[in-house]
Amino acid sequence: MIQVRRTPTRRAGQRLSRRPGDLRSAEDAEKTAIIRGAGLKSCATNRLQPRFRAPSRFRRTDIVDLAGRTCFAPNRTRQIVRFGGAGLQSGAMRWKGQVCSLDQCAFTENQNVALLVPGAAGLGQTLTIRDTAFENNHGRHLVCTGITGFRASGLQVYSNDAVRARSGLLFDASHYVVRGVDIDGVVVRATAGNGDFAAFVAQGANLDGMSIRARGVTWDNFDYPGQRRFDGFLFDDVRQCCVLRQISPREVAFGPDASQPRGNKTPLRLRGGGGGAPSSTGEWIEAAITSDLVLSSDAMAPRHTYWIYLYDDNGRMRLEASAAAPILDRWSGYPVRPDDPAKLSVGSLRTDASGAIESVT
Secondary structure, three states: OEEEOOOOOOOOOOOOOOOOOOEEOHHHOOOEEEEEOOEEEEEOOOOOOOOOOEEOOOOOOOEEEOOOOEEEOOOOOOOEEEEOOEEEEOOOEEOOOEEEEEEOOEEEOOOOEEEEEOOOOOOEEEEEEEOOEEEOOOEEEEEEOOEEEEEEEEEEEEEOOOOOEEEEEEEEOOOOOEEEEEEEEEEEEEOOOOOOOEEEEEEOOOEOHHHEEEEEEEEEEOOOOOOEEEEOOOOOOOOOOEEEEEEEOOEEEEEEOOOOOOOOEEEEEOOOOOOOOOOOOOOEEEEEOOOOEEEEOOOOOOOOEEEEEEEEEOOEEEEEEEOOOOEEEOOOOEEEEOOEEEEEEEEEEEEOOOOOEEEEO
């Protein structure tokens, strides 16, 4: 359990009493913590969860455990927090312990890293972050270098041109184990000025990749040149239920097979492209095809073999034909186009001397 000491707001000319025993009840705590590089300030928005005790009269703002040991202090000096033999300047909060829950918080305008979860002997365990914003932090929003059990939902990760970042959520297992990461529901915005931005990164020799998942991401403003969606994340396998079949002398369709019905789901790698650079590092999802996708052979050369690829066109599923044979993407296990791993191979066709479809496989 943690309690929040916060600096109260005041009107001009108003004097603040400093009575440490003057505690405000959870029901009256109509505040949401906003964590900044210069300290933790408050704004009148949502109420804190009952697990927080919120003293309303303190001269300085800290987060402490109930034994009185400080686990966060305003980092005005940008002190060096060392982990794994390297130096990292922490701008806001550094946590390592057992069972911490952050609800309805915001990390903003911090230097180097907003929230640091360092790895060390005796890993941190069970960190839960809900309905929290990481907005306009310099360098990195969240860095974790060792943990067992990280759950996050309802996050916002924003970076604008004025305050640039290189990564959103970074899990670095180079020196300590990172496992049990479950991220579900994130809105990501990173403007064009954040050209080398990677939203989700999982790396290092001690990474338990099978227990690390991210899903439910909304790319609100992303996919500018140089930006990466995922690096090092695995995604759940999706069974291919749809088939490629010939429906006319010059058309093929991809969708559920009425002769052997087994569902309408297919793997699909999201590419986006709202920023002008469709991603090849997006997430694989389970997509449903409720209406057949149709492709014509009119533009195909006679007596040629073409492979058919399924891809995401900024929210719409499309088919394309290519003379390039697929390769196996070992990271996902799917057959993909060799020059674009975001395009999934769903079959092939052969044209005859007139350019009509001769066979489909």
